Amino acid sequence: MGIIKLQDKRFESYISKDRIQERIKVLAEELKKDIGDDKPLFLGILNGSFIFASDLIRQCDFPLNISFVKVASYLGTKSSGSVSQLIGLNESILGKTVVVVEDIVDTGKTIEKIDALLKNSGAKRIVYVTLLFKPDAYSKNIPIDYKAFDIPNEFVVGYGLDYNGWGRNTDCIYKIVEE
């Protein structure tokens, strides 16, 4: 806790380890009531969600599978524009309840790409879970089913989230000190 420095920026403690873990227990209980009988497939979105997803599934007291995937975007042909792909999704999700686990939903562009890739895959249901949600930045219509914390439009790091690749390895969340 306190202040940390990552490259040229300083960050101050924002959400403690205990508050994160308390919210994860509540989310796991809610998920159990909602999809605990469905044998869901959790899909952790890399890189940012690896810590949250691993803490969340250990609190989920029901049978589940987990895979980690990465959203890759590249420029396709002129007519197709930017094309997205889920790297690492090697199993069929036909008929399954899929729980997409994100670290943070900001504008919603990433969730929109994931939704477009998954919705024609024959999944029975797609559930979105995020650790952090920025309501003032979100501009999409896809409902985010479970959010651990709503936060203002400020840049945060820690607990999986990074600044230029740094700061993922903390057990609490920090927010930027504007200077």
Ligand code: IMP
């Ligand atoms: P979106 O597509 O705009 O919703 O943004 C999602 C991605 O932007 C996240 O998966 C993060 O990689 C990154 N991002 C957005 N806000 C933050 C932040 O405050 N800290 C660290 N990464 C962020």
